[in-house]
Amino acid sequence: MTVFHRLSVAAIERETPDAVAITLRVPEELQNQYRYTPGQHLTLKALVNGEELRRCYSICSSPQEGLLQIGVKAIDQGRFSGFVNRMLKVGDALEVMVPQGRFGYQPQAERHGNYLAIAAGSGITPMLSIIKATLLLEPGSSFTLIYGNRNSRSMMFKEALSDLKNRYPQRFQPLYLFSQESLDSPLLSGRIDRERLAAIGGALLDFRDYDHAFICGPESMMDDAQTVLEQAGVPANHIHSERFNTSGLVTRPRHSGDRNATRVAILLDGRRLDIEIGEQDDSILDAALRQGADLPYACKGGVCATCKCRLKAGQVEMGVNYSLEPDQLAAGYVLSCQSWPKGDGVVLDFDV
Numbered sequence: 001m002t003v004f005h006r007l008s009v010a011a012i013e014r015e016t017p018d019a020v021a022i023t024l025r026v027p028e029e030l031q032n033q034y035r036y037t038p039g040q041h042l043t044l045k046a047l048v049n050g051e052e053l054r055r056c057y058s059i060c061s062s063p064q065e066g067l068l069q070i071g072v073k074a075i076d077q078g079r080f081s082g083f084v085n086r087m088l089k090v091g092d093a094l095e096v097m098v099p100q101g102r103f104g105y106q107p108q109a110e111r112h113g114n115y116l117a118i119a120a121g122s123g124i125t126p127m128l129s130i131i132k133a134t135l136l137l138e139p140g141s142s143f144t145l146i147y148g149n150r151n152s153r154s155m156m157f158k159e160a161l162s163d164l165k166n167r168y169p170q171r172f173q174p175l176y177l178f179s180q181e182s183l184d185s186p187l188l189s190g191r192i193d194r195e196r197l198a199a200i201g202g203a204l205l206d207f208r209d210y211d212h213a214f215i216c217g218p219e220s221m222m223d224d225a226q227t228v229l230e231q232a233g234v235p236a237n238h239i240h241s242e243r244f245n246t247s248g249l250v251t252r253p254r255h256s257g258d259r260n261a262t263r264v265a266i267l268l269d270g271r272r273l274d275i276e277i278g279e280q281d282d283s284i285l286d287a288a289l290r291q292g293a294d295l296p297y298a299c300k301g302g303v304c305a306t307c308k309c310r311l312k313a314g315q316v317e318m319g320v321n322y323s324l325e326p327d328q329l330a331a332g333y334v335l336s337c338q339s340w341p342k343g344d345g346v347v348l349d350f351d352v
Helices: 080-084 120-139 158-167 194-203 219-232 286-291 326-330
Strands: 007-016 019-025 040-050 051-057 069-071 095-096 114-120 143-150 172-178 212-216 237-243 262-268 273-276 306-311 317-320 333-335 337-343 345-351
Touching: 040 069, 040 080, 040 286, 051 069, 051 080, 069 080, 069 120, 114 337, 120 143, 120 158, 120 219, 143 286, 158 172, 158 212, 172 219, 212 219, 219 237, 237 306, 262 286, 273 286, 317 333
Parallel strands: 114 143, 114 212, 143 172, 212 237, 262 345
Antiparallel strands: 007 019, 007 095, 019 069, 040 051, 040 095, 262 273, 306 333, 306 345, 317 337
């Protein structure tokens, strides 16, 4: 079964009118299980108005702080984020999976790197963890942050970023952009998009100077940033991105194959479960959950990789994939939330 641990809320800090930082208390016996790499995320589970909901949130603290902290911004019609922002209290407990994700960076003291982060809105959460850890552990490295928001009032972690600038004035360069607040520089007044990033790259920065770039924020901004960086000459494998969600996701793979009932074998916790997938199901994950299997999942949109498993036999077709890396795909990993069997004989291993 999917393992969640009950962690109590140690602190809640209001970052903006619609965003909070949640610090979770990890018991001593679970400390090793909740060690994390800067940039990783947590999957949370809670009962909201009688319905079990799961969501992923990036860790914003750095491991060296001895904290486990996430940032949660309330979104329109966001049931989980609204619950966290308006109803959650210190002392309450949340069900939390261990840290996951391959986005991020593990600092090395001997490195002398020059790094770039491009974020908008709550996309700052994993960046804050990465930046704090890198500046602390790599004394010869520097970090530039391009961070976009509507205005200064909606800017998450303003105080933490200011502290970093004061602590590392020569090594941390933040550039703040506001789309609904006038700034002295017209270049920084507006959304982060392809044209503005290209202009910043021509006037203020040279993107070729950066060893690695990290991107997190709205889908369109991320796509624009990826394009601008690649056009500037940054190698694609030096650009790392983390998506929180995507627009217009197609969960059911688009193909003309047979959608008659198909049987799939699930390997989980040393046991084999045979499930039947029919026309009513959007994915193998959907069918397994409908038939009572306790599989790991969170976003159901191909973004978080919580539902990843290994294809041991047969063939599947995936709809979208925003989280598995090429080496994982080559090793046979698939996203069960986006996979549909191409005939019988499919075996998926969740124990790898």
